[in-house]
Amino acid sequence: MPRTTTVESPGCPPLRALTSDVLGLIKVVEVHGKVGVPKVVEIWGSPDASRAVVATSFADCRKNPLLAVARKDGVVELLNSLSGDTLNTFRVCELGLTNHSAEEDPVIGLHLLRTKNIELSSGFCVLLIYTEKGKACLRSFPTKDDVSLDDSVVHTFKNWDVSTAGKVMCSSVDSKENYALFGGKAIELNLWDLESCSRIWTSKPPRVNSLGIFSPTCFTTSTFLVKEDHRKVVAGTNNYQVRLYDISAQRRPVLSVDFRESPIRVVTEDLDGHTVYVGTGIGDLASFDMRTGKLLGCFVGKCSGSIRSIARHPELPLLASCGLDSYLRIWDSRTRQLLSAVFLKQHLTNVVIDSYFSAEAPAGDVAEQLCDLEADDSAIEKSTKEADKIKRKLESKNETVESFELTASEDEEMDKQTSLERKETSKGKKSSKSLKRMKRSKRKLENKNETS
Amino acid sequence: MIAGKRKNCGEDGDGEDHEEMIKPRLLPSLIKNKEKRSQVYAKLKHDKKTEKRKKFMARKAAESRALELGEELPPKKIPRTIENTRELDETVCQPNDEELFADNDTDEFNKILKQETIPKILITTCRFNSTRGPAFIQELMSIIPNAHYYKRGTFELKKIAEYAKNKDFTSIVVVHTSRREPDALLIINLPDGPTAHFKLSNLALRSEIKNHGNPTGHKPELVLNNFTTRLGHRVGRMIQSLFPQDPFFRGRRVVTFHNQRDFIFFRHHRYIFETKEKKDDKKAQGAKNKTTTQDRVIARLQECGPRFTLKLVSLQHGIFDTKGGEYEWVHKADMDTSRRRFFL
Structure with missing residues (x-):
């Protein structure tokens, strides 16, 4: 008999993930039950392409989880990730970035600082926002409308230029949130001290090869490899390389691995401090051991579009990936098996996992x-x-x-x-x-x- | 030998009890004596044939009886095809999908399809181009209105895209030839993508089609068939954006892109509505024109050519960039696990 149904996926444990897409929608996907099927529970926002989500950052905490969303039209929103209520919105051009306009110099990314969220209860959060032309801004924002910035609390407010030429494409902040990393097209990796806003380290391009061929620098993604240590940095480049930098050792990459023939789009670190997950522009997803540079294995599924974002579950061995093929896929990070996939209709840009979700707690009672x-x-x-x-x-x-x-x-x-x-x-x-x-x-x- | 195998899987429905009779019997392929084997096989084949004939006659008899008695005809059986047993696909577009409409309103082809801009196409070739390539391009120019051919020279495709963007072209079509035969079609939508790469096969030029017509210069009508999934929808819209959205219906010219099992068939026709006298007019003529002649309108088709088949290889996000490009969809070998899964 012909097979008229798709192959059943093994299903995944209770999970809550938030995805954002090019129409500016934020979709909440939840898995209920022991071996469940992910379902779209809520959709926040109305479809509008000018409000396409560019970047998100998620403060994953037990109470008051916050989701910061940067949109294409230069608006940054702070959302309550449980209810979807907009807590605060503001335009990036109001931040005092010099010569800034949303068309010429769009926001590339933002980062919600978690350890500095002590003031969160007082209604403030600290955001690091950076634009394509290398302007960065570290600033605290009120999470309630009625609280104004000139309260008695001391607020951080810093603007600085990461670079003057080139295009910033990626950035990451280490877990203690003292250092930030920037890189991009024609910009070598920079490490910045967020306290003093000073550059403390720059990488050097690898040496020319035996034929004298030099490939222009283009970093597409970067991450800190170990949680406790800001000195080990993994970066992905447009010319198919995953590189490991050790800041304490040298400025050139310690290790560099080629992966297939497609630009690396996203690199995410694992909890164990030596594995990284790599996603490419044609939809290959693989894990590498960065101690040796060995390819541990590929995540084989029906991934057919570029991978834009990977999220690792902080406790369970789960991995969520999404991208231009409009599917949110959930993988077992150890066996590299596809657990389930949800079709979310739009090109997805970001996925985050809410780790404090448990399916058993019902809404009532x-x-x-x-x-x-x-x-x-x-x-x-x-x-x-x-x-x-x-x-x-x-x-x-x-x-x-x-x-x-x-x-x-x-x-x-x-x-x-x-x-x-x-x-x-x-x-x-x-x-x-x-x-x-x-x-x-x-x-x-x-x-x-x-x-x- | 194959026929022996088929015995087990073939013929469902009425043939089942017959099969049960055969089953305990030895398979002819297991008999070692050739003469015996061919005998058994011939008998088997004969039995099968008579059985089939019997079933056919029974069906026909039932039908004619129903006709005589004026009852309802027995329901016709629908043959099982690969298309109607297609694997369930969640990406198939639903008619009541709000997000789909919102996406349509904002995608890259929206401006052309809403007739805010007029499509202007740049046609070029790969670097080495000869014989069938130019001939194909000539016919392509006659199909797509407002198409301009530019010699490729030694320019890079990225440079050409840049140039075309400055000159307000809305799409670039690149015909790639290999061994003097067109074998790939690249469609780049400007100014910001996407880029579709098609494999081109079974090309028949106008002169190779028997009784072909010569197309007029009117704006053609466009028929897009069976683009069902989200990806198919997007590819369909991309093809649609090559043509002007206000066809000149009096020109009676149709361009068809028909998708079947992920292959997109291109056909180009002229049609005409003709009034034809009814067949029973012969009897009427016998009765010397006493009955009124009833006219019947029929549509006639004439193929104009060319004729070719496209298959999507990849759909790239943004303008053509093979090295650093992001893909929305790429055909990978590990997707071909079932004949019944289609992507368009």
Whole structure:
């Protein structure tokens, strides 16, 4: 008999992902149940091509998660990622960037600083915004309309030029948010200290090859490889290379790997501190071990369009990718198997994963759960302590996984170690499962309280 | 040998009880004696033939009986084809999709399709171009109104795109020839993409078509068939944007792009509506023109050529850039896992 249905996907664990597309829509995709099928739950915004989303940044925290969205017409919006309410909007041209207009010098990206979100409860968040011509702006913004900027709190407000020539195409901020990385077309990678707004490191192009051929620099994407360490940087280039830079070692790339015949569009680091996921312009998705530069494997599916964004789940071994083929795909990052795919109709530009989502908590019965919460408060404290312990252990192990010149045997050992870590983390997950559920409901309640 | 295999999978419906009879029997291919084998095989074949004949006669009898009695005819069986057993595809456009309309209103072809700008096409070739290439381009020029041919020279395609953008062209069509035979078509939409790359095959020029007509210079009508999915929709709109959106209907000229199983068939026709006297007029003539002659309008087609088939290889986001380009869709070998999956 002819096969009239598509092959069934294995389904994926509970998950909440937000995607943004070229029509300016933000779609919320949720997976419910143990082995569920992702579904579009909510769509925020109305279709309008001039409001196409250029970049998003997501502060993934338990209460008050924030989503910052930069649009094509030069508007930056701050959204509550649970309800989709717009908290604040402003135009980039009002920021005091010199000679700025939305047509000539569009916003390329933005970054929501998470560690400086201490003031978040007070209604402020800090954003790093940068434009194509290399103007960067670090500034705090009110997340409520009625709060004005001239409050008693000290606000950061810095403008500076990253470069004067060339086109900025990528940027990233390290996890402690002290350093920012910029790169682009005809711009070598720059590392900037965000405190003093000074450049502390610049990369050098690799040497010409034996034929004397030099390829012009064009960085399309960059990321920090290790969470705790700002010195290791991975970048993808337009001429098919994934490069590893070590700031403490040298200015030229330590390692450079060619991947197929298509520009690298996106590089995302894994939690383990040595794996990166690479997406290209013709829809190839692969993972690399950056200690050795080995290709671990490709994510084979029916990816047919350029990959624009990859998001790694902070706890589960999950990977979400999206791009010009209008599909949001969810992968198992260990087995590289496609778990499920959703067709979202538009060219997608960005995907973020909300890690504090748990499918079991229903929308209603919040009060009931609150009673449970209070009763179980002591239990929570215990489990958080456990989780902390495990985290500490992991960190100490991660520090050992830092040297990059490794022999093959050592490499294997490392793999064993990482597998051990995985086991531990999975144990930790089990213990903290009940915890998460309660966290979720608590978070919802708090939100409700605030809005009321 | 093949026929022996087919015995098991062929003929469904009424033939089942017959098959059950055969099944315990030995397969002819397993018999080693040739004479015996051919005997058994011949018998099998004969049985099959008679069975088929019997079924056909039964069907015919039922039909004629129904006709006589004035009952409803037995329902006709729909043959199972690859198209109507196509794999379920979620990307197929739905008629009530709001997002689709919003997307249509803002895409790159929107200006031309809303008749805000008039399409202006630049046609050029690959660097080495001879015999069938120029002939094909000449006919392409007669099909697409407002098309201008430019010699390729040794210019880079990116430079040509730049030039065409400055001269307000809306599309570039590049005919690629290999061994003096056109084998690929590249359509670049200006000013900001997309770029579609088609494989071109089965080209028949006008002179190679029997009883071909010669097209007039009127603006042609356009028929786009079966572009169902989101990708197909986009490709269809791209093709549509090559032609002016106000056809001159009196010119009675049709250009057809028919998509079937991801192959896009191009045909070019002239049509005419003719009034023809009815067939039973012969009897009327026998009765010496006493009955009124009833006129019947029929449409006649004449093919003008050329005739060719396109297959989408890739659709690139933005203007032609093979090195640093992003693709919206690329055909990859690992997509071909089923004959029943189509992308357009």
